[in-house]
Amino acid sequence: MNEYETEEQQLEALKKWWKENGTSLIVGLVVGVSALFGWRAYVQQNNAHAVQASDLYMQAIQSMAMQPADEKLVDVKAIDINNKLINEYTDTPYAALSSLALAKVEYEKGDVDSAIAQMELAVKHASDNIIKQIANLRLARLYIEQKKYSEASAILDMPHDTTYDAQFEELKGDVFSAKGDVAEARMAYDRAITLQGGAASKWLKLKRQNLGA
Numbered sequence: 001m002n003e004y005e006t007e008e009q010q011l012e013a014l015k016k017w018w019k020e021n022g023t024s025l026i027v028g029l030v031v032g033v034s035a036l037f038g039w040r041a042y043v044q045q046n047n048a049h050a051v052q053a054s055d056l057y058m059q060a061i062q063s064m065a066m067q068p069a070d071e072k073l074v075d076v077k078a079i080d081i082n083n084k085l086i087n088e089y090t091d092t093p094y095a096a097l098s099s100l101a102l103a104k105v106e107y108e109k110g111d112v113d114s115a116i117a118q119m120e121l122a123v124k125h126a127s128d129n130i131i132k133q134i135a136n137l138r139l140a141r142l143y144i145e146q147k148k149y150s151e152a153s154a155i156l157d158m159p160h161d162t163t164y165d166a167q168f169e170e171l172k173g174d175v176f177s178a179k180g181d182v183a184e185a186r187m188a189y190d191r192a193i194t195l196q197g198g199a200a201s202k203w204l205k206l207k208r209q210n211l212g213a
Contacts (some may be wrong), residue, residue: 053089056081060098064105078102082118086125096126100135107142116142133160140171149175166195170204177211186211 060081067078082102085095103118119139126132136155143152156172173188189208193200 049089050092053085053092053094056085056089057094057098060085061101064101067105078105086121090125091127093126093128093131096122096128096131096135099125100131100138103138112142112146116146129161133164136160137164137167137171141174144171144174144178147178149179166192166200169195170207173207177207182211 060078063078063081079102082098085092085098089095099118099122103115103122106112106118107115116139119135119142122135123132123139126135136158140152140155143149143155152171152175156168156175160168169188169192173185173192176182176185176188186208189204189211192204193208196204
């Protein structure tokens with residue numbers, strides 16, 4: 001037998017339930033719908049932000065590519081775009097990528113100090129761990145070239161993904177070798193060669209051979 005024998009009883013029961021629960025149900029629906037649309041707006045805004053950063057990055061790359069190789073100074077437009085990315089889009093990978101690209105151009109034009117400054121910005125603003133580790137490796141190489149061994153060692157002693165162990169060990173060997181610490185350089189190069197296995201470069205092997213047995 002049904003709980004409510006007549007349609008009138010069922011209707012009265014429904015009215016009673018609605019009176020007790022209707023308000024909370026409506027509030028819950030409003031909150032749920034608002035949250036849904038709010039989340040969608042947030043995602044759309046973030047997507048638009050990332051697209052804007054991507055467009056600026058491409059403009060910077062195109063500006064760098066169009067600059068004559070014999071010009072001493074880097075294109076002002078590329079620098080301005082890079083600054084905009086750093087100031088407004090550090091939550092995207094494009095700020096660090098732009099600094100990496102600009103550092104390469106600065107280095108190729110012979111301005112190592114500016115290249116280091118851009119690489120430091122890339123490390124500082126890298127929102128992606130892979131980009132940050134690549135930037136750290138490149139920065140360490142520039143420090144070694146400028147005989148800033150303490151700065152290079154500080155980077156090379158940082159925690160990093162095991163994927164980059166061989167590159168870090170090779171650069172440690174470069175630092176030790178430059179400082180005249182042959183024994184430590186040999187061990188670092190040996191570790192790098194072991195980690196790389198058959199993929200170890202001829203240049204790495206030559207650096208190790210030059211240090212003797």
